Amino acid sequence: MLSRYVDYTRLKEANRKALKGLWNMLPLLLGVLLLVSMMTVLVPRSAYGILFNGNLLWDSIMGSLLGSILTGNPVTSYIIGAGFLDNGISIIAVTSFIAAWTTVGFVQLPVESMVLGKRFALARNVSAFLMSIIVGMVTALIIGVL
Amino acid sequence: MEKKTRSGLKKNGRGYFLLASITLYLLTFFFSPDRMMPILESYLKLILQILPIFIIVYAFMVLIDYLVTEDLLKHMMGKEAGIRGWFIAIVTGIISVGPVYVWYPLLRNLQKRGIRVRFLSTFLYNRGIKLQWASLLILYFGWTYTLVLLTVMAVFSIPQGLITERFTMLSKKKGAS
Numbered sequence: 001m002l003s004r005y006v007d008y009t010r011l012k013e014a015n016r017k018a019l020k021g022l023w024n025m026l027p028l029l030l031g032v033l034l035l036v037s038m039m040t041v042l043v044p045r046s047a048y049g050i051l052f053n054g055n056l057l058w059d060s061i062m063g064s065l066l067g068s069i070l071t072g073n074p075v076t077s078y079i080i081g082a083g084f085l086d087n088g089i090s091i092i093a094v095t096s097f098i099a100a101w102t103t104v105g106f107v108q109l110p111v112e113s114m115v116l117g118k119r120f121a122l123a124r125n126v127s128a129f130l131m132s133i134i135v136g137m138v139t140a141l142i143i144g145v146l
Numbered sequence: 147m148e149k150k151t152r153s154g155l156k157k158n159g160r161g162y163f164l165l166a167s168i169t170l171y172l173l174t175f176f177f178s179p180d181r182m183m184p185i186l187e188s189y190l191k192l193i194l195q196i197l198p199i200f201i202i203v204y205a206f207m208v209l210i211d212y213l214v215t216e217d218l219l220k221h222m223m224g225k226e227a228g229i230r231g232w233f234i235a236i237v238t239g240i241i242s243v244g245p246v247y248v249w250y251p252l253l254r255n256l257q258k259r260g261i262r263v264r265f266l267s268t269f270l271y272n273r274g275i276k277l278q279w280a281s282l283l284i285l286y287f288g289w290t291y292t293l294v295l296l297t298v299m300a301v302f303s304i305p306q307g308l309i310t311e312r313f314t315m316l317s318k319k320k321g322a323s
Contacts, residue, residue: 007212014211018204021251027160031167032247033196037188038171041181074276082286099299102274108247110163115250116257116266123313124267131271131306135298142294 028111035107036071043070045080052089059093064132067100068125069107077101091143096136103128199244207252216259223261235265235307236300239272246273263314268307275299 048070051062063084067077081094104125105112112121174181214222223231242249257266275296283292 011212014208017211018207021255022204025251027164029247031164033192034167034171034189037185040188041185075279075282078283078286103271111247115254119314119317124310127306127309128271131302135302139295139298
């Protein structure tokens, strides 16, 4: 009865394409996971704070840069960001850090370039990096007004 | 001779990248041998975490390939798509789960089938809005901050997509001329 509604030939082809796509990506995925694991273990959290110097613009750029390089579960960025805030780092820098953590990926950039194209990957990551600073400023502005 | 696809994915590049990552890992033995096991543990933990996401992505790939024809995709998220394309890119980006690299096979598939660069970029940007972790963001920063941040990110994903498309197309033209 199902064969009335399901085109099995097309479904089989879709399945084959999906498996092929995932199989082709596997070495890249395994490689990027290894890089992520190395970043997480080798870079101590205590080192992050030394980048900030109290200058709003510098701290926003550093926040964005740090968020772009670090990777992992976004919850980690919330915890680190809250810690930065407690240590007197501006809300703009903290927000830029959180936004960059989840939207920019320098660790994944080689893989993104290989899969989606160098031009796209570079343009996307650079614009997301700049946008995270703007998002930080706009968020802080709105919070300040509310 | 290496085979180069439209997106620049070299057949051997994938293997070299994994080899380079393994080489870097092995170098930690010389500089920081005590970190080798923690890195391996973190690596295995990550693999276990992404496995369910991998299965979800596989299911999405099959479904999209089966249900969404080229014409439908181009209509929804191609050159002809307007607000509809933005809406789909923003919503699907927000609801997608897991690390971004697990979604690359699906995104490459969509890119080859004609999805516009701006929507692809906006989808990726909105992946930064993690609704499933919003409760923790609220816990650390409060309701107001969370609502404002997530809204601002969703809104600014649109100019981000436009900028990405502009620069991608510009550099393509420069490369061609």
